[in-house]
Amino acid sequence: MAERVRWQCNVCGFISETEAPPERCPVCDAPWTAFQKMPEPLVKRLARIEITEKRPTGTKYVIIGNSSAGRAAASAIRQLDKGGLITILSEESSPFYYRPILPDYIGGMEGRRSSAQRGD
Numbered sequence: 319m320a321e322r323v324r325w326q327c328n329v330c331g332f333i334s335e336t337e338a339p340p341e342r343c344p345v346c347d348a349p350w351t352a353f354q355k356m357p358e359p360l361v362k363r364l365a366r367i368e369i370t371e372k373r374p375t376g377t378k379y380v381i382i383g384n385s386s387a388g389r390a391a392a393s394a395i396r397q398l399d400k401g402g403l404i405t406i407l408s409e410e411s412s413p414f415y416y417r418p419i420l421p422d423y424i425g426g427m428e429g430r431r432s433s434a435q436r437g438d
């Protein structure tokens with residue numbers, strides 16, 4: 319049996335868990351071309367990784383750099399060690415921001431809040 323995939327409608331955000339995108343969106347009637355394949359959830363991706371040296375829960379982690387790689391590392395650690403203490407060090411004075419939105423932010427087309435990838 320083919321694996322079910324999560325497809326998201328770019329128009330209204332509806333998510334369809336099917337082998338292929340639906341012909342038309344059942345919510346907004348957008349055509350199948352409006353559907354985009356969603357990335358696999360982090361928990362599922364991490365389940366495929368073989369942990370060779372498991373850290374005891376409560377381990378202290380230090381990540382240098384508060385951008386995409388640092389945030390991704392922190393999310394992965396949090397999934398694998400719920401009790402770990404994660405410290406992220408950054409040389410930047412601003413909180414985390416999503417770099418691809420920088421030109422729009424500087425040009426005044428994006429607000430400061432929307433330039434943050436996640437609020438956590």
Ligand SMILES: Cc1cc2nc3c(=O)[nH]c(=O)nc-3n(C[C@H](O)[C@H](O)[C@H](O)COP(=O)(O)OP(=O)(O)OC[C@H]3O[C@@H](n4cnc5c(N)ncnc54)[C@H](O)[C@@H]3O)c2cc1C
Binds near residue numbers: 383386410417419420
């Ligand atoms: C304007 C712009 C538009 C972009 N658009 C896209 C796009 O559309 N699609 C795409 O895929 N990518 C895009 N990128 C690239 C994307 O932003 C980078 O690939 C991504 O940010 C890399 O993430 P990173 O965590 O590896 O490195 P970085 O984002 O460079 O983060 C490294 C972090 O480490 C910190 N750091 C470094 N050294 C130290 C130190 N010694 N002590 C403490 N902190 C330190 C830095 O201050 C920084 O915060 C864009 C980048 C820019 C600037």
